[in-house]
Amino acid sequence: MFKPFGKFAKTADEIYRQDIEISEKAGALLDGCKPYFKKHSKNGVLLIHGFAAAPNELLPLAYELEKYDISVYVVRVAGHVTNLDDFIKSTYMQWYESIELGYNCLASFCDKICVVGQSNGGLLASAVTRYNKVDFLALLAPAYKVRIPGFFLIPYLRKIIKYFPRRVKGITFNYPVFPSEPLYQMKLLQDKVEQFVYDINIPVLLAVSNKDILISPKKAKEVVAKMASSDKTVFTYDNKEYKVKHILTENHSVKIINDIALWIKEKMA
DSSP: OOOOOOOOSSOHHHHHHHHHHHHHHHTOOSGGGSOEEEOOSSEEEEEEOOTTOOGGGGHHHHHHHHTTTOEEEEOOOTTOSSOHHHHHHOOHHHHHHTTHHHHHHHHTTOSEEEEEEETHHHHHHHHHHHHSOOSEEEEESOOSSBOOTTGGGHHHHTTTOSEEEOOOOSOOOSSSEEEHHHHHHHHHHHHHHHTTGGGOOSOEEEEEETTOSSBOHHHHHHHHHHSSOSOEEEEEEOHHHHOOSSTTSSTTOHHHHHHHHHHHHHHHO
């Protein structure tokens, strides 16, 4: 079960070095695959990438936030961007626990923390927010419900199908297939988050596309609408104008990034 992160008696730089060492030891050697940290003001943003993705997915948003003198930490979720076997063996609790260092890095010096989660990272961001001190939450196409045919059967299908083909065009992935075991872990994560997500009671931003091909924008809106928070902002992007297949995964995102960064900046003012 999820629990609050422990506290580290280390400086932000020491925690970041530890996280880098863990990533490199796991085989994440390229810059876009390792955690990214830049210390600026005492306003900090923790960014959590999506399923089968990498930290580089959220680097453009991190760079935009830095323009506002906001400190940023982009995590590398456990099991990601190393090799397919590592990904298959990773669990949703390992995903959650791997965020602990990034959170503690910011918490060691920041007065305010915003957590940003993209897709599956939105589920993890919801858990981080529910069980730790967080001031603001930004959900970017959160995977409260996914548009994968037969996904509800994944607890059974995983026993007979090891991989599912990836037929999504126009979006870059780090693996050529969807392994069934991590998909099952995402289903377990969805079920756990469903139990507490409505208790979230801090300012929340939701950014979705009406034509998202991977997650259900309708479900995301329903979940946010039911949250205890009285401060909610929803950005809905029209597919015809922005050609948005999945928030922040394509080269369409300049305006979207600006919108999200400005919301965070204004909340932290």
